[in-house]
Amino acid sequence: MVKRTSHKEAPCAIARPLDAIGDWWSLLIIRDVFDGLHRFGEFQKSLGLAKNILTTRLRNLVEHGILETVPASDGSAYQQYVLTEKGNGLFPLLVALRQWGEDYFFEPHESHVRLVDRKQGRLVKRLELRSQDGRLLGPADTLVKPAGRSRRPRSGESRDGEIYDSDPKARPT
Amino acid sequence: MVKRTSHKEAPCAIARPLDAIGDWWSLLIIRDVFDGLHRFGEFQKSLGLAKNILTTRLRNLVEHGILETVPASDGSAYQQYVLTEKGNGLFPLLVALRQWGEDYFFEPHESHVRLVDRKQGRLVKRLELRSQDGRLLGPADTLVKPAGRSRRPRSGESRDGEIYDSDPKARPT
Numbered sequence: 001m002v003k004r005t006s007h008k009e010a011p012c013a014i015a016r017p018l019d020a021i022g023d024w025w026s027l028l029i030i031r032d033v034f035d036g037l038h039r040f041g042e043f044q045k046s047l048g049l050a051k052n053i054l055t056t057r058l059r060n061l062v063e064h065g066i067l068e069t070v071p072a073s074d075g076s077a078y079q080q081y082v083l084t085e086k087g088n089g090l091f092p093l094l095v096a097l098r099q100w101g102e103d104y105f106f107e108p109h110e111s112h113v114r115l116v117d118r119k120q121g122r123l124v125k126r127l128e129l130r131s132q133d134g135r136l137l138g139p140a141d142t143l144v145k146p147a148g149r150s151r152r153p154r155s156g157e158s159r160d161g162e163i164y165d166s167d168p169k170a171r172p173t
Numbered sequence: 174m175v176k177r178t179s180h181k182e183a184p185c186a187i188a189r190p191l192d193a194i195g196d197w198w199s200l201l202i203i204r205d206v207f208d209g210l211h212r213f214g215e216f217q218k219s220l221g222l223a224k225n226i227l228t229t230r231l232r233n234l235v236e237h238g239i240l241e242t243v244p245a246s247d248g249s250a251y252q253q254y255v256l257t258e259k260g261n262g263l264f265p266l267l268v269a270l271r272q273w274g275e276d277y278f279f280e281p282h283e284s285h286v287r288l289v290d291r292k293q294g295r296l297v298k299r300l301e302l303r304s305q306d307g308r309l310l311g312p313a314d315t316l317v318k319p320a321g322r323s324r325r326p327r328s329g330e331s332r333d334g335e336i337y338d339s340d341p342k343a344r345p346t
Binding site: 007011012013014015016017018020021022023024025027028031034035065083086088089090091092093094095096097098099100101102103104105106111112113114115116117118119120122123124125127128129130131132133135137138139140141142143144145146147 | 180184185186187188189190191193194195196197198200201204207208238256259261262263264265266267268269270271272273274275276277278279284285286287288289290291292293295296297298300301302303304305306308310311312313314315316317318319320
């Protein structure tokens with residue numbers, strides 16, 4: 001296995017969570033929990049993973065506070081894996097991955113699992129990133145503000161109100 | 174390295190892209206390109222990766238059509254890595270990962286890189302998933318429609334208009 005740098009101390013919020021998820025494939029376990037699977041045997045059947053690998057991944061997700069174990073809802077001896085609040089916070093990431101997958105990894109005629117609105121049964125809309133004044137934002141409409149420049153908002157000051165001063169790391173348009 | 178099942182044929186749009194990205198850590202290369210870095214040396218300096226590992230990851234991203242190489246903008250002999258349309262499509266996923274990271278991996282006082290609206294310099298809003306009629310949707314408001322049930326929309330039929338019939342895999346509320 002490639003030796004990896006830990007990003008636990010990284011000033012980047014994209015880098016820091018990587019250790020927690022550990023392996024992309026662990027997202028499939030999280031997907032399964034969102035989809036209603038909660039038991040070791042259900043994950044094993046769904047993912048076709050060897051017991052030891054699944055055990056390691058589940059342990060990692062529990063250690064990082066993404067999943068937690070609770071007694072089985074049917075009162076049996078089984079323990080169930082459920083998402084913590086932190087785990088539920090991965091919902092937008094899974095939706096983003098799903099929508100990217102739908103866009104680039106399926107032929108128009110290929111059928112695939114789809115995410116629908118529970119109330120109406122209609123397909124959900126695209127994830128949207130908007131500015132404070134409601135404009136839809138794409139990559140070229142945003143840029144990163146280095147950690148060095150960031151500071152805690154003073155009391156009474158809205159983080160949202162912060163003004164950005166020009167920066168060399170501006171993303172190319 | 175753990176032997177992995179390929180998800181290239183999976184009916185799930187979350188599973189299928191996993192082979193393309195390959196390694197979570199490759200997202201940091203993609204992040205760097207979004208942030209304006211384009212050269213091997215720039216990635217190496219930013220990520221502190223061994224040349225051979227960086228080379229492998231860049232090749233994987235190019236082979237999967239996420240990055241492409243173009244002549245250096247300054248006319249030098251260097252080649253630059255730029256995002257393809259498919260690579261640009263990863264923007265929402267990176268934003269979702271960033272916002273999750275900001276929520277759960279930083280202390281309130283910790284400074285970190287922040288994504289701002291280029292035009293106004295203000296922090297971007299949270300990613301939003303909405304229903305066709307505009308309701309904000311969380312995990313409990315959605316469920317997955319199995320691939321077996323999905324079909325091509327008939328001509329003149331809107332995919333968005335499709336009605337979902339109750340399903341055992343409904344996500345727990």
